[in-house]
Amino acid sequence: MTYKKVPSIESDAFGTVAVLYGGLSAERDISLQSGNAVLQALQAKSVHAIGVDVDKNIISRLQEINPDRVFIALHGVGGEDGKVQGMLDWLGIPYTGSDHASSSLAMNKLRTKQIWTAVGLPTPKYQVLTAESDWSAVMDSLQYQVFVKPVNEGSSLGMSFVNRTDELEAAYKKAAEHDHTVIAEQRVEGKEFTVSVLNGQALPPIQLKTDHVFYDYDAKYISEDTQYLCPCGLTKEKVEELQSIALRAFHALGCKGWGRIDFMQDQDEQFYLLEANTVPGMTSHSLVPMAAKNVGLDFEDLVLEILTGSVGG
């Protein structure tokens, strides 16, 4: 599998690059790790890069630094959801990744599923939950295998797996602490895959294997037992099918630059889209860097590819 690099640019042609990280979301800690790794990589490539921990003073900080472009390494609400992107558009500063509209669509798991469904892409069956939901009717329609999710959160925060009707209301309340909209999604039992997208191309899929009930916060960031397979173990035809769905899913939301699409595969080998991440993790152990390595891009090369992708866009 190959990746075609975008035409390279001299390091100083990027000018001053502000790397935005940290922020105010529940994923702040991961973003600090991603941002620091990105900052180090840019500096190692002789790019004039400055790290900025984002808080309410972000606009005056940016006016002070006056960057030529921004590398967004913020995860979750406030950074991955279009707000920072809209602010940067307003200030006229180019940035990496998706614009404000596609970022905010991709951040919302319900809107994302509605768009994918509208364009004929496969995503698991779901229902929107409210405090008045008929819990047993929901469990019945989703086959008693249900993931409850706040629609605007990441890193598996506020999510639960439920297989008994009497657990559903508590799971709803837990998710509702994170967000005003909560969905119940039918479980797809089988293998889990993720596909990274870089400058219009799908990178090799990674299969994720965890002993946990699902790929939860601990399995993502703490556990040593989570296994990542790349090559992912699928046939060439299935890899192509998965990559093609990933690219269609990415473009249906209007996403740009880079990102990562999460999937499940059922027992009949059908793929189902779970969600799109427009600013995926960028620590040295993260999934996009792992996929990039498989096509010969080391972490520093990858960071530079993402930054170069933001030029002219």
Ligand SMILES: Nc1ncnc2c1ncn2[C@@H]1O[C@H](COP(=O)(O)OP(=O)(O)O)[C@@H](O)[C@H]1O
């Ligand atoms: N419908 C589903 N069927 C099977 N597993 C799921 C389903 N939804 C979520 N999961 C599991 O939960 C994890 C996190 O869900 P995801 O929708 O990707 O949210 P997050 O934004 O928290 O990553 C997935 O990586 C997967 O392991």
Ligand SMILES: [Mg+2]
């Ligand atoms: Mg996910």
